[in-house]
Amino acid sequence: MTKLTCFKAYDIRGKLGTELNEEIAYKIGRAYGQIYQPKSVVIGCDIRLSSEPLKQATIKGLNDAGINVLDLGMTGTEEIYFGAFHLDVQGGIEITASHNPIDYNGMKLVRENARPISADTGLKEIQVLAEAENFTEVAEKGITQNYNILPEFIEHLMSYIDPAQISPMKLVMNAGNGAAGHVVDAIEEKFKQLHIPVEFIKINNEADGTFPNGIPNPILIENRDSTRNAVIQHQADMGIAWDGDFDRCFLFDEKGQFIEGYYIVGLLAQAFLLKQPGEKIVHDPRLVWNTLDVVEQYQGIAVQSKSGHAFIKDVMREHNAVYGGEMSAHHYFRDFAYCDSGMIPWLLAVVVLSETKQSLSSLVEDMIAKFPCSGEINFKVADTQTTIQKIFDHYADQKPVIDYADGVSLDFAVWRLNIRASNTEPLLRLNIESRRDQNPKSIQTYVDEVTQLIEG
Template identity: 80%
Template structure:
């Protein structure tokens, strides 16, 4: 029996040919069909050169397991999520490697109503069956037909804004040659028809699986300059850049400055709570003070969840939360079946800019000044447990408030840290934030102090 190494905690991802190929993709489709026995599911793929053939193999596996497929063509992950809860289907699969290197690809799977399939909720069963390669024959094979989800998806996106309230805006949009461009084009047409005064300045717009401008991953500092420079050059109100399957968006203010995902969580919480107070907002434990401050200010209820989409979605469902946000730029919405979207956030922020009549920098400057943060710093370490214990022991004498929702969070009043081991790599991830009004030291001094302990 072959061990398949492409199965991860939340999805399937691997190096092409050695870890993921058409044969494995076929087996994934076959196993999904045999385990869940859906009548029909939606399938899409991103722009990578290998995605189309992996998708075709996957669909063949689904059909051979008796599953009918609506092929959505080239899509972002959230178009598959949307199809899975909007149409009369029982699941969805997207072939994508998002922001991984060129020689990788992957598969994201959901069940009915776009409920996630991760290691805890069925992915291990799919892996086991695919490895055993012991499939049942079905009496009737499934069919495949093409389906254009785009018009319905765009209509849904417009429900998050009040078109008549949008003031004139100039937006730089950077699809990174990934899958986002076709949605922006469709929204632009719709905006024109509705007389919404938004001008789009498009860079790296065409879908191109050779990624001539580099892998679309704006979380890397070196990938931000093109968006930032375009914002300044065109005097835009905001810059938006997406990763390859556009389930994450990254925002730049009118000065071309990149805004940490952490502060966007506060901004989106504000956008929802302005409309309706008392709603629940779910956040992860890595950086929390700004989110708690905003949610309290606008009369919401903050709920903490472990990081990771499967956990956030679960907590949101249990709490009926209107919105959930992670500092890693994943944003989840109740009206989007608790799924993450890279299109809804910038629409909400555009709405907030119009409503408050403020610039994006002025909306976030106070947050950043009040609660400056380090951003996530990664350390390669061989024994994550030993290092976390060392930090724990070192600071025990200061009697911090301890929280173990995800890794270890230590709160000292003037500053706090969260340290956690990566699910997928031998990495420690560190986040530090400061309460500027209480701290007598600089943020950098704390970062240096903890970094020295990690590397001791």
């Protein structure tokens, strides 16, 4: 029995050839089909050169388990989520490695109504069966059909805006040569049909699995220049950049400045609560003060969840929350089956800019001034738990309020840190925020202090 190391906490991800190949993909498809026994599932893949062969192997595994497949072609993850709750199917699989290096690939798996399959909700069972290869033969194999879901997906996206209310504006769209470009093109076409006065400036829009401009991952500072420069050059109102499977989108203001995902959570929470006061907003524990402040100010109810899409989605379902946001730029919507989308957030931002007649920088400047944050800082360390304990011990005499909801959060009333081991990479992730009105010290002071502890 071969141990499969590509199974992670939330999804499947591994190095091509050794951890993930067509043979392993076949076994995963076969195991998924045998365990869940859906009648039909949707499947799609990102633009990586390895994704189409992995998709075909997964389809063969599903068909051999007796499962019918609707092949949606080259898609972003949220198109699979959409298909899984919109069509008459009972599950979905997206072949993607998102923002991982070029020699990686992976899969995101969902059940009926796009419910996530993670380590706690079935991924381990799939792993056990795929490793054992204890497959049962079926009387009738499944069939595969191609299906174009794009028109229905675009119709759904348009339900988040009122075309008549959109102000004239100019947007820079950076698909990073990933999967987002075909959706950007379709939305642009729809906007033209509806005479919505928005000009699209598209860069790196062509899907290209060789990633000539680098892996699309705008959370990395070095990957932001192309969007920033285009915003400044074209005097655009906003810049939008996506990762490879476009389930995360990153916003830049009219000055080309990158806006931390944390403040976009506050902006979208405000947008929902202005229309639906009293609704619940789910957030992650890494950075919280601004979100709590916004939700209280606009008469909402804040609910904390562990980081990670499977946890956020479960908590949102449990509380029937209208919106959930992570500072990592994952945004989740009740009307999107509680799934994350990289297209809905920028459409809502366009709505907010139109309704308020304000620039993006002015909409978030008070939040940034009031609750400055470090952004997520990643460290490679030999032993994450030992390092976390070292930080814990160092600050013990200051008697911070401690929260173990996700890693460790230490709250010192005027500043706060969260430190946690990554679920997907061998990294320690640090986030720091402060209350500017109560604390003259700069964020950098705290970053330097904690960095010294981690690296010293």
